Amino acid sequence: MSRLMKVLTATGLAIILCTCTSEDFESPWMELDTNREIISFSNVIFLDENTGFVTGGYFPEPYQPVLLKTVDGGINWKIQNLRPPTLSGFGQFFPLNDHVIFTIGKPYDSIASSNVPNFLYKSIDLGDTWGQMPGDFYKNPGNIFFWDENNGMVCRGGIFKTADGGLTWREILDTDNIFFFGVGSTVFTSRDVGYISGGAYFDATNFGIIAKTEDGGEIWRNISQNVKNNLAKIIDRWFLDDETGFLFTVDRELFKTQDGGESWSLINSQLPFRSGRSFFFDETEGYMGGDN
Secondary structure, three states: OEEEEEEEEOOEEEEEEEEOOHHHOOOOEEEOOOOOOEEEEEEEEEOOOOOEEEEEEEOOOOOEEEEEEEOOOOOOOEEEOOOOOEOOEOEEEEEOOOOOEEEEEOEOOOOOOOOOOEEEEEEOOOOOOOEEOOOOOEOOOOEEEEOOOOOEEEEOOOEEEEOOOOOOOEEEEOHHHHHOOOEEEEEEOOOOOEEEEEEEEEOOEEEEEEEEEOOOOOOOEEOHHHHOOOOOOEEEEEEOOOOOEEEEEOOOOEEEEOOOOOOOEEEEOOOOOEEEEEEEOOOOOEEEEEEO
């Protein structure tokens, strides 16, 4: 059964999603009080120490996605009674603040087919109602990021930027042509500085990609070789600020930079498993979760 767990540390709190029993965790972990009928959790995002969101769902079929919100650091959760606009739930889920949410996915009434385009949806009332934004160029539910209600990016098969809340989009980088098809994750540590990462891992193919922008996404510089020659696929990353960040690869490696990606140190080359989710409080304390 999936559980939502929380740990308090000297530097803050961490929320983790896991499939476990409560006996699996010793203090200081505690299970958060959520609806026991919800047995699938994903997309944990906190705006600050108190306000956070989690998407989840009820089983058995048909799957019924739900949205949970906390305003007290995860002690209590309110379940939003809403119908997600997308076919398989929320897809890429990005809460901008305590009432504006963006998500990408296939239309709810469409069939589950790769030929059906994805759309951007926006809610201004915490998911009670949704509006479909113009454009259907999203090949798959991609990674989305918004600085404010007007300015945002989509990263999937290309990087697209909007300055009017998603009404119109401008392609600023064709990642398919430049980086094959491996870039699907983006993070901005400030208004100007951001990173995209990814790669490919299948059959005899294994390569990693990371690129950096210092002007809000207009120009990107490939810094993969700064990490390592023949870099393996990057499967997770966490940045504390513009200068300090961590990368996890599919080869169970952990790299760290302290100069904005210009140089990297191999911290660990024998991680116990492949990280699919990480969280760092500072340069020395962090958490990772994943599988073999």
